[in-house]
Amino acid sequence: MSVDINPEFQRNLWLHLGWQRMMAACIVGFTIAYAIFLVSDYDKLAYAANMLLTIVLGMWGPRRAADSLAEEVASGTWEMQRMSGLSAWSMTWGKLVGGCSFVWYCGFLSLIAYVFVGWKLGFPPGQAGGFWLGIYLVLIGASLAHAVALGVALIRLRKTVQYRRLTITLAQTCGFVVFLAVSGGGTFPVLDESGFSPGVAYVYDSAYSWPLVRAVLGTVFVLWAVVAVFRLMRSELQYRGWPWFWSLFLCFCAVLAAGVAPWPGGGAVGAALPVFAVVAILTYLAALADRRDPIRYRSGLLALRGGDISRAVAEIPWWLVSLAGVLAALAFALTAVSDMSFDEWPPSLSALLLRLRLLTFEHLAETLVLIVLFMLRDLAFLMWLSFGTWRSRSDVTWLVYLALIYWPVGIIMVFAGYSDYITLVLPVASDDIVWSFAPILVQLAVLGVMLRQRWRLATRSEAARSRITA
Template sequence: MSLDLNPEFQRNLWLHLGWQRTMSAAIVGLTIAYAIFLVSDFNKVSYAANLILTMVLGMWGPRRAADALAEEVAGGTWESQRMSGLSAWSMAWGKLIGGCSFVWYCGFLALIVYVFAGFRLGFPPGRAGNFWLGIYLVLIGACLSHAVALGVALIRLRKTVQYRRLTITLAQTCGFVVFLAVSGVGTAPVLNESSFTPGTAFVYDSAYSWPLVRAVLGSIFVLWAVAAVFRLMRSELQYRAWPWLWTLFMGFCATLAAGIAPWPGGGMVGAALPVFAAMIILTYLAALADRRDPIHYRSGLLAMRRGDFSRALAELPWWLIGIVATLLAATFALTAVAGIGSDDWPSSLSALLLRLRLLTFDHLSETLVLVLFFMARDLGVLLWLSFGTWRSRSDVTWLVYLALVYWPIGIIMLFAGYGDYITVVLPVAGDDVVWSFAPILIQLVVLGVLLRQRWYQATRGGVVA
């Protein structure tokens, strides 16, 4: 895969990098920087350049990355592009880089001003602990945010029944959040605070500077994000794609969750519980990103019945892979918890979990099993919504359902003195095993009946030969 000057990339360059725009941006940017210097000093110039970098690369960049696709959809040219001879890779990087070309041009103008101000200030360490590391965090955060925004836009496109309009606010928001997480704007890169000491992260019990860890992880996640955009573009262009990339990504995230912690010496438990939590989160995200089309699922089941395992594997939902990974992680967590007492827990981990009331040491194994049952219920509710008339609103409805069940209702019950009945809405096992498991099992049985009925209605009789 090479970065050849394909027509999509050239078209975006012609649209966004005309000489009028480039000259205007340079003149306006340098004029603003010089005006700030005249009324203040290089500290203010540095601060202004940092603010412009954040706004241009972190806020405007993700919007432009998503808009590179949304403009095609709104203009009615996306279908003709899909029928063109461009490969998925050319289409992906042509939109990702070409669509954001003017953003990067403006960002590099601000970066030049910032580096010049840093040179006059003696390259202050800033709040990343190192001047150049802070710059790298901003740049790698921008790359990741743009790729994430385009990926989210492609996911939204897969779930849009009609192509007439593609909202990009969600994609921009996801990209901006990722930019903040990686670049640490506000906690890095450029304020001149010589007394600031970067935080410490422990990677398999070895201490490293947290900004350095963010830089390494951000670089790796950029590769994953670009691969995800390429894979989603292939899917949009009707290529058959097997779920190996998603499976590898879940394994990568499990490795990170097991090895990175804010405290050392977590041991087997300190590795098992974060892996379990990470697999649940990824499963929820995969279910939310999936089209959840019952006809599509029926096609995969029919392919499996015919023995066409290649097609069945290509049709396999990502959330199903997440469920398998979560069950493996749960087995790992239960094994780790079974051989440890409350006195052997890392003190930091114990304090955090107890303060959040996420679990009790007396019934930790039961709580982990309850979490699996609650996850099955939540995914069942999402499928039930998706198989009915609320399909177009199923994502938002499900998120509202999760927010109501897991936050206000549980908190109200705790403060109202009904903590003994908390297992109705939260997976926290108590002394009574029957009462801990009965509510969720009843919910699963009722939901299973309703889901089966919806499935037969949506597929007109289920899977038939």
């Protein structure tokens, strides 16, 4: 009886799990562990094993996951693989598991050493508040980090046809940040357990251990990340995709932002403001991830005019779906803010607003509207960059623009005594409503005219090029 094995998974196992590499990793790893034990004790060995887990699974793993795709692009075999008979799911888990197989092998060797030391020390709870919970946090954090790194590599591949080291570095960085956010040094031992508390999070006003909440959320996000990689792989294989998955993910994140907080009793305001902030951040991320092709946008508009709803929906960019979510979150936040006085707010939220000197409760509703207008300006500027000759450098240029406008320029204006003109660069409403909204409305009008002209030029030039090619 023969068993069919995913060819992509099998190929990665042949490449990365040779018996020489496995034997060498085992001998070198346990030799180092024994040497550390001889010169120190079990506590130091626990720290060393935990550090090795972080390096192998948190840093090397995401790089290996992104490299499983980037190496094929660099060697010119990616196009051949796309034309093969492999399905998107086979390629997804073949690269995600097979490409990181040696990483997981080395990680489990480190884990064996850590469990052995934990047994000798009586299974100390560590920063997670539980020995086995800490191990689970590291494993689930590594799984999420690898999936995120491969997803970022696929997104970068959609935006450029050339292999660049930035793809690997950016994907590895995103994966490592995710790993730290989920694991939180979960297996790291604590020398003085008597006065240590792992922290508490409130899920719809019910208190839970923060490491336990991270473990549950990390597990759920792993499922989201694997499905996201699968859908990105489908898109790379030229399958038509609809934005339903992104819409569901937005709703999930909104529900999560409304229910999980470091304080209890937030009420409607405590739910509305985090939802608004999370959806706004996802809008910026979706705009960066999108290819922002003017011909694709034009194709969607023509399909809508022609009554081809299926094609029009498939061409809807993710950032546009997210922007609709921002408007819905804005309506929710404005309702919550208008129905509550500052004295009724949770003390933690009140203290937060008081620390932000530029924000006042009296103008918080106007500030939220200003934030949406500033988002429209930023997105319009990104589209203007993407439709011109700077298309290949539009992402970096836009990020530099955001970094300059929202941080040094605004800070300089505040400390230089020009706080009255802060609405030129920051969405902070003041007593003068006209001066609060006039600068951003002028910027939007100017950018709208510029964007319309560049849209016409880009679509006409691309259409003429298509006719010449045909």
